[in-house]
Amino acid sequence: MLRQIEGSRAIAETVALCRPEVVCAYPISPQTHIIEAIGAMVKAGTLAPCEFINVESEFAAMSVAIGASATGARAYTATASQGLLYMIEAVYNAAGLGLPIVMTLANRAIGAPINIWNDHSDAMAVRDAGWIQLFAETNQEAADLHVQAFRLAEELSVPVMVCMDGFILTHAVERVDILDQATVDRLLPPYEPRQVLDPADPVSIGAMVGPEAFEEVRYLAHLRQLDALVRVPQIASDFEVVTGRASGGLVNCYRTDDAETIVVALGSVLGTIKDAVDLRREVGERVGVVGITCFRPFPGDAVREALRGASQIVVLEKAFSVGFGGVLATDVAMSVHGDHHELRSVVAGLGGRPITRRSLEDLIGAAVRGDLPALTFLDLDHGSVDRERARMAKTRRSGPSAENLLRDRGTVGVAKARRES
Amino acid sequence: MTTQPVHFYQVGSFAVGNRLLRDEQRTVQSRADRTNSIDSGHRACQGCGEALGARYALDAAMRSSGGQIVAVNATGCLEVFSTPYPETSWRIPWLHSLFGNAPAVATGVAAALRAKGRGDVRVVAQAGDGGTVDIGFGCLSGMFERNDDVLFICYDNEGYMNTGVQRSAATPPAARTATTDVVGPEPGNVFGQGKDLPRLAMAHDIAFVATATVADLHDLEEKVERAMELHGARYLHVLVPCPLGWGSASNETIHLARLAQETGLFPVFEAEHGVVTHAKRIRRRVPVQDYLSLQRRYAHLFGAHPRPDVVERIQAMADANIERYGLLDVSDEEVSV
Numbered sequence: 114m115l116r117q118i119e120g121s122r123a124i125a126e127t128v129a130l131c132r133p134e135v136v137c138a139y140p141i142s143p144q145t146h147i148i149e150a151i152g153a154m155v156k157a158g159t160l161a162p163c164e165f166i167n168v169e170s171e172f173a174a175m176s177v178a179i180g181a182s183a184t185g186a187r188a189y190t191a192t193a194s195q196g197l198l199y200m201i202e203a204v205y206n207a208a209g210l211g212l213p214i215v216m217t218l219a220n221r222a223i224g225a226p227i228n229i230w231n232d233h234s235d236a237m238a239v240r241d242a243g244w245i246q247l248f249a250e251t252n253q254e255a256a257d258l259h260v261q262a263f264r265l266a267e268e269l270s271v272p273v274m275v276c277m278d279g280f281i282l283t284h285a286v287e288r289v290d291i292l293d294q295a296t297v298d299r300l301l302p303p304y305e306p307r308q309v310l311d312p313a314d315p316v317s318i319g320a321m322v323g324p325e326a327f328e329e330v331r332y333l334a335h336l337r338q339l340d341a342l343v344r345v346p347q348i349a350s351d352f353e354v355v356t357g358r359a360s361g362g363l364v365n366c367y368r369t370d371d372a373e374t375i376v377v378a379l380g381s382v383l384g385t386i387k388d389a390v391d392l393r394r395e396v397g398e399r400v401g402v403v404g405i406t407c408f409r410p411f412p413g414d415a416v417r418e419a420l421r422g423a424s425q426i427v428v429l430e431k432a433f434s435v436g437f438g439g440v441l442a443t444d445v446a447m448s449v450h451g452d453h454h455e456l457r458s459v460v461a462g463l464g465g466r467p468i469t470r471r472s473l474e475d476l477i478g479a480a481v482r483g484d485l486p487a488l489t490f491l492d493l494d495h496g497s498v499d500r501e502r503a504r505m506a507k508t509r510r511s512g513p514s515a516e517n518l519l520r521d522r523g524t525v526g527v528a529k530a531r532r533e534s
Numbered sequence: 535m536t537t538q539p540v541h542f543y544q545v546g547s548f549a550v551g552n553r554l555l556r557d558e559q560r561t562v563q564s565r566a567d568r569t570n571s572i573d574s575g576h577r578a579c580q581g582c583g584e585a586l587g588a589r590y591a592l593d594a595a596m597r598s599s600g601g602q603i604v605a606v607n608a609t610g611c612l613e614v615f616s617t618p619y620p621e622t623s624w625r626i627p628w629l630h631s632l633f634g635n636a637p638a639v640a641t642g643v644a645a646a647l648r649a650k651g652r653g654d655v656r657v658v659a660q661a662g663d664g665g666t667v668d669i670g671f672g673c674l675s676g677m678f679e680r681n682d683d684v685l686f687i688c689y690d691n692e693g694y695m696n697t698g699v700q701r702s703a704a705t706p707p708a709a710r711t712a713t714t715d716v717v718g719p720e721p722g723n724v725f726g727q728g729k730d731l732p733r734l735a736m737a738h739d740i741a742f743v744a745t746a747t748v749a750d751l752h753d754l755e756e757k758v759e760r761a762m763e764l765h766g767a768r769y770l771h772v773l774v775p776c777p778l779g780w781g782s783a784s785n786e787t788i789h790l791a792r793l794a795q796e797t798g799l800f801p802v803f804e805a806e807h808g809v810v811t812h813a814k815r816i817r818r819r820v821p822v823q824d825y826l827s828l829q830r831r832y833a834h835l836f837g838a839h840p841r842p843d844v845v846e847r848i849q850a851m852a853d854a855n856i857e858r859y860g861l862l863d864v865s866d867e868e869v870s871v
Contacts, residue, residue, distance in 0.1 A: 164645035169676030176635035180642025310627035319630035320617035
């Protein structure tokens with residue numbers, strides 16, 4: 114049913130339709146509205162049978178999900194940012210144990226400096242953990258991906274993380290078609306675990322494995338991820354057959370057929386990029402967009418195919434590997450290796466810095482002109498950075514750089530002046 | 535025909551042999567239908583107190599639950615010596631996740647069982663002292679506070695023995711570990727630190743908190759049975775001497791556990807909803823020196839450069855425990871001191 118609804122609410126209602134049996138939650142912005150809504154449904158009895166557990170940390174949240182999943186229950190939690198990092202040991206463990214937990218990641222920057230706004234640093238920090246990572250472009254897709262995520266996770270015994278941009282999606286109120294129970298039940302059969310803690314058939318789960326088999330165990334995990342490259346599009350196709358709506362899949366192409374320059378990105382920024390591409394098309398530039406929905410496993414072949422016709426690739430991402438550059442850009446470069454594309458890496462939108470259509474238009478224009486360097490930080494204030502570098506060179510005790518930068522950019526001075534006036 | 539009178543206590547230890555007891559008083563281990571939850575063939579050291587404690591505790595839990603338990607294990611000696619695939623010793627459903635999360639994993643198991651209507655299946659979580667008082671404490675306190683239906687058992691050998699005998703918050707003062715070496719003016723672990731987990735557990739007002747040692751296995755089994763009669767969070771803290779970490783002879787494990795209790799250093803008691811309901815009286819009080827001198831981790835307190843001042847401080851700790859829990863009847867004191 115079409116509703117005007119907050120993204121988090123849409124996720125909560127869709128997760129509830131997936132009949133989770135154990136939901137554990139620890140509050141962290143911007144994921145809180147999701148678990149608050151599910152908690153209320155469990156308490157009211159509208160979501161049953163389901164246990165909702167307020168845990169004492171994200172580490173406990175993922176650990177409770179591990180215990181529940183190993184006992185054969187459909188388990189769900191949600192987190193963001195610091196929360197994901199706090200649970201990271203258990204995140205790896207869930208994947209290593211092959212437990213099909215589904216988690217929403219409301220993407221948010223990682224401190225320090227502490228910052229609650231959106232970027233993708235959190236998701237990138239766990240890209241090697243063994244989870245399937247799906248990125249939603251819209252709230253509709255975020256909701257739909259959760260149904261597909263449970264199906265995928267349970268078929269393959271691999272945990273799935275649905276990444277949606279914090280605030281930009283989680284707190285945006287917009288039109289979302291919430292599926293009905295019968296439709297979700299058609300798409301998502303009951304969970305049949307491969308391994309379960311059952312007194313009638315006792316097994317040991319999580320015992321030590323030495324060098325004699327560890328590499329094989331890890332390689333099996335890799336193969337299950339490769340299986341996901343086949344199942345992700347099939348499940349998206351099943352979803353479309355049942356609901357009439359295209360959602361999910363590996364990659365999504367926009368105006369790429371004749372594109373010479375293609376921008377590659379993850380998540381909600383794709384909408385703005387598409388608008389910018391439309392405008393650049395009006396001035397005759399042959400540009401297009403490839404959105405990557407399935408980031409792990411990385412759909413190298415699909416990406417290569419989507420980019421085949423382009424002479425230039427611009428990978429725009431809301432995260433980077435400090436001391437190196439783009440993370441997604443590296444994966445894309447590996448995928449198209451040997452195809453003789455020019456590849457440009459753009460880091461944008463860190464800590465919630467708005468990625469404006471105007472900036473993207475300029476960026477695409479520069480790329481088309483051949484003026485884009487190998488690595489760009491979009492809308493970076495180089496003057497502020499240079500002045501702080503100069504202060505650091507001049508004075509040993511130059512103080513916290515974050516504060517100095519804010520003073521330099523006028524934010525602190527303005528606030529102080531306002532207080533004093 | 536020569537006859538020999540049967541003394542009730544034949545070994546001078548107050549230990550009661552099963553053959554002297556009525557059937558219903560005998561231990562679970564003496565029964566033909568014991569479950570062998572942790573089976574023979576594991577890799578524990580000779581004289582391992584933890585292997586003994588876990589065997590008695592889990593078989594007692596199995597008996598109490600009609601064989602319907604799921605066990606969750608923290609990383610540590612018990613996890614390592616019992617399992618390397620494919621040679622698991624566990625004949626019960628058993629899950630190991632991480633070092634610090636066993637209480638939360640157990641919460642998840644209990645929640646799943648509740649959601650699935652399997653109230654007949656009970657959850658036991660177990661960890662060493664490191665996994666309980668240090669790295670697992672956040673999750674443990676959360677599990678206690680939520681009153682999740684889990685019996686958590688800490689097998690306390692007073693240090694990180696699996697990693698090579700390092701100090702934990704359960705390591706007693708003056709004890710040598712690899713990270714509290716016997717060097718400097720105050721060799722061994724320092725005084726005035728450490729975490730008293732049973733009292734912290736009691737502060738959560740949970741249904742049942744008890745301590746036990748592997749010297750009195752009847753008592754250990756009874757406490758497990760009592761814990762299994764109750765629901766909600768329950769905590770059992772079992773002292774399990776470690777020949778490797780304590781530097782003791784492997785045939786002294788039971789003796790040392792008994793001395794720990796009989797000196798007052800390890801008070802054996804039980805509490806319900808935060809109130810101590812029973813404390814095991816010291817039957818034959820011994821000075822702490824008798825306990826310490828059997829362990830190489832305290833060797834620096836004796837020998838060529840003895841430290842009677844340090845022994846005295848440890849004795850004061852034992853005396854404080856005796857006072858706090860009323861471990862000594864006045865009449866007993868006259869006999870033993």
